[in-house]
Amino acid sequence: MTETQKQAELRPAAWGLELADWTRVVAELQLPTFRAKQIWHSLQERLIGSWDELTLLPANVRRELAERFDVAALRVREVREAADGVRKLLLACRDGELIESVLIPAESRWTLCISSQAGCAHACAFCASGKAGLSRNLVAGEIVGQALLAAHWLRRAAPASASAAPARTPPLRPQNIVVMGMGEPLANYDELLRALRILNAPDGLHIGARHITISTCGVVPGIRRLAEEGLQFELSVSLHAPNDSLRTHLMPVNQRWPLAELLGACHDYTDRTNRIITFEYTLVRGLNDQPPQAQELIRLLRGWKCHVNLIPLSPVAEFAGQAPEDRTCEAFQQALEDVGIATTLRRSRGRQADAACGQLRLRRLHQPA
Ligand code: SAH
Numbered sequence: 001m002t003e004t005q006k007q008a009e010l011r012p013a014a015w016g017l018e019l020a021d022w023t024r025v026v027a028e029l030q031l032p033t034f035r036a037k038q039i040w041h042s043l044q045e046r047l048i049g050s051w052d053e054l055t056l057l058p059a060n061v062r063r064e065l066a067e068r069f070d071v072a073a074l075r076v077r078e079v080r081e082a083a084d085g086v087r088k089l090l091l092a093c094r095d096g097e098l099i100e101s102v103l104i105p106a107e108s109r110w111t112l113c114i115s116s117q118a119g120c121a122h123a124c125a126f127c128a129s130g131k132a133g134l135s136r137n138l139v140a141g142e143i144v145g146q147a148l149l150a151a152h153w154l155r156r157a158a159p160a161s162a163s164a165a166p167a168r169t170p171p172l173r174p175q176n177i178v179v180m181g182m183g184e185p186l187a188n189y190d191e192l193l194r195a196l197r198i199l200n201a202p203d204g205l206h207i208g209a210r211h212i213t214i215s216t217c218g219v220v221p222g223i224r225r226l227a228e229e230g231l232q233f234e235l236s237v238s239l240h241a242p243n244d245s246l247r248t249h250l251m252p253v254n255q256r257w258p259l260a261e262l263l264g265a266c267h268d269y270t271d272r273t274n275r276i277i278t279f280e281y282t283l284v285r286g287l288n289d290q291p292p293q294a295q296e297l298i299r300l301l302r303g304w305k306c307h308v309n310l311i312p313l314s315p316v317a318e319f320a321g322q323a324p325e326d327r328t329c330e331a332f333q334q335a336l337e338d339v340g341i342a343t344t345l346r347r348s349r350g351r352q353a354d355a356a357c358g359q360l361r362l363r364r365l366h367q368p369a
Pocket of ligand 1: 180181182184185237311312314315316
């Protein structure tokens with residue numbers, strides 16, 4: 001049992017067990033091995049709401065499982081829909097913590113943005129998630145559960161709201177997962193990786209490793225550890241500023257792991273894994289969006305096989321900054337492209353659904369229902 005579960009005095013969340021764990025559990029219960037797959041399937045595919053629904057198993061086994069594991073680690077509290085098809089799911093944990101996931105439709109697929117912690121300790125200036133501090137790490141079952149509930153919700157609810165979906169309605173399961181919701185995933189390393197292994201498992205949602213992105217504010221030991229795993233997950237690093245003073249101003253984590261240390265770990269990661277890192281750069285009007293900052297960023301990244309995601313600030317009430325005008329964003333992008341740095345200029349989605357990190361949860365913390 002993890003520390004987090006001990007603190008919350010809860011039974012382990014069944015969604016967070018891998019198939020190999022179920023094989024051990026059924027052996028303990030003196031059941032044949034094939035039962036492990038049945039249990040796993042009923043949790044990951046059928047999304048049973050109670051052990052009693054697992055009628056394939058004898059009643060005494062179901063009772064035993066119910067005593068040892070909670071079937072559901074989360075329930076859906078609220079779903080908000082924006083006109084652009086983005087759905088935001090506010091979810092309640094067993095101990096009452098609120099977390100959120102965001103479903104983003106794009107052409108023929110859904111991307112699901114999931115949370116890794118309730119709240120966040122890192123307090124980036126423009127991020128709503130860090131405003132109330134960190135409540136706790138999520139356990140693997142709560143991370144996996146976000147994808148299971150989103151897939152289930154899509155299967156049940158999406159056809160009814162097809163009018164809000166794009167012309168080509170995406171299939172009813174998320175194809176991409178980005179760990180860009182609330183929290184710092186690399187500060188919850190073990191539970192995160194366990195969850196991602198489950199989401200990636202062939203008999204589960206089976207989301208391809210290259211379709212799963214971990215986004216970090218720059219937790220250097222986590223990046224170094226990830227480099228050693230030999231996994232195919234994508235890594236995004238939130239940079240947001242091209243020098244230490246500006247980065248520390250926007251992201252206090254920069255005091256602990258300044259740019260030189262962070263970029264050193266990123267270089268080692270690329271060397272070791274041969275994978276391309278994406279750098280996230282949120283553009284804030286007058287602060288980090290001007291030609292001198294573009295040049296500083298070029299000096300840091302030039303000649304490196306990486307990708308830069310430029311994201312105009314999504315305005316949040318707690319931060320006075322504004323998004324730059326479109327032509328400023330485009331000029332910044334052009335400067336990078338001119339020297340051969342690959343970029344994407346992202347449009348912020350789901351503003352009407354309070355989709356920027358942590359906004360819906362923050363609203364609920366301030367006005368409890
Ligand atoms: N802790 C991780 C993942 C969560 S945030 C990280 O920092 O990467 C996911 C991304 O959204 C980060 O790049 C974050 O800096 C960015 N972000 C947060 N609030 C934002 C806002 N109001 N506007 C634009 N980007 C924001």
